[in-house]
Amino acid sequence: MNEIIVYGTCYGSAKQYADELSCRTGAKCVSCEDAGGLSSYDKIVYIGSLYAGGVLGMKTTLGTLKNWESKQIVIATVGLADTTDEENVRNIRAAMKRQLPAGMMEHARLVHLRGGIDYSRLSAKHKFMMKLLYEKVKKQPPEKQTADTRAMIDTYGQVVDFVDLSRVDELL
Numbered sequence: 059m060n061e062i063i064v065y066g067t068c069y070g071s072a073k074q075y076a077d078e079l080s081c082r083t084g085a086k087c088v089s090c091e092d093a094g095g096l097s098s099y100d101k102i103v104y105i106g107s108l109y110a111g112g113v114l115g116m117k118t119t120l121g122t123l124k125n126w127e128s129k130q131i132v133i134a135t136v137g138l139a140d141t142t143d144e145e146n147v148r149n150i151r152a153a154m155k156r157q158l159p160a161g162m163m164e165h166a167r168l169v170h171l172r173g174g175i176d177y178s179r180l181s182a183k184h185k186f187m188m189k190l191l192y193e194k195v196k197k198q199p200p201e202k203q204t205a206d207t208r209a210m211i212d213t214y215g216q217v218v219d220f221v222d223l224s225r226v227d228e229l230l
C-alpha cells in the first residue's frame with residue numbers, strides 16, 4: 059500500500075510520533091508544510107498537535123484532499139489534555155469536525171495522543187496565550203476546576219512530557 063505520514067508540529071511532539079511510526083512501517087514521513095499533493099497515496103496518516111482546539115496543519119492538508127472517500131485516513135491529535143477523559147475527547151472531536159470536510163471524520167480512524175510542553179521553549183505568542191489561560195483557570199473556584207486545569211496550574215512554567223511512543227501501535 060502506498061502510504062504517507064504527515065505531521066503538524068511547533069515544538070516536536072507530533073514529529074516524535076510520526077518518526078516512530080515511520081521507523082516501524084517504513085512509510086515516508088513529511089511535515090505538513092512540505093506535504094504537497096497527497097492524491098497518489100492510498101493511506102494517509104495525519105499527526106497534528108492541538109493549539110487552542112485546532113489541529114495544526116490539518117485543515118490545509120486534508121481539507122483540500124480529493125477522492126478521500128477511497129483512501130484510508132488515520133488522524134492522530136497530540137495535546138496536553140488527558141485523553142482518557144471522555145469529555146476531553148468529545149471536545150477535541152467537536153473542534154476537529156469544524157476543520158474537516160463533511161463526512162471525513164466518520165470515515166477516518168481517530169487516535170488521541172498526548173504531547174508535552176516546555177514553557178522555556180515557547181514563542182512569545184504561545185507564552186502569552188498560556189499566561190492568559192493560566193490566569194483564567196487560576197481564578198476559577200476549586201469545584202469548577204477539572205483535573206486538567208489543576209494539572210495546568212500545578213505545572214505552569216515547567217517542563218511536562220506525556221509523550222508515549224508505545225501508543226504508535228494504535229496507528230498501525
Ligand SMILES: Cc1cc2nc3c(=O)[nH]c(=O)nc-3n(C[C@H](O)[C@H](O)[C@H](O)COP(=O)(O)O)c2cc1C
Pocket residue numbers: 066067068069070071072073107108109110111112136137138139172173174175180183184185187188
Ligand atoms: C498556545 C497553546 C495552545 C494549546 N492548546 C491546546 C489545546 O487546545 N488542547 C490540548 O490538549 N493541548 C494544547 N496545547 C498543548 C500542546 O498541544 C502540546 O504542548 C503539544 O505537545 C505540542 O505539540 P508539538 O510539540 O508537536 O508542537 C497548547 C499549547 C500551547 C502552547
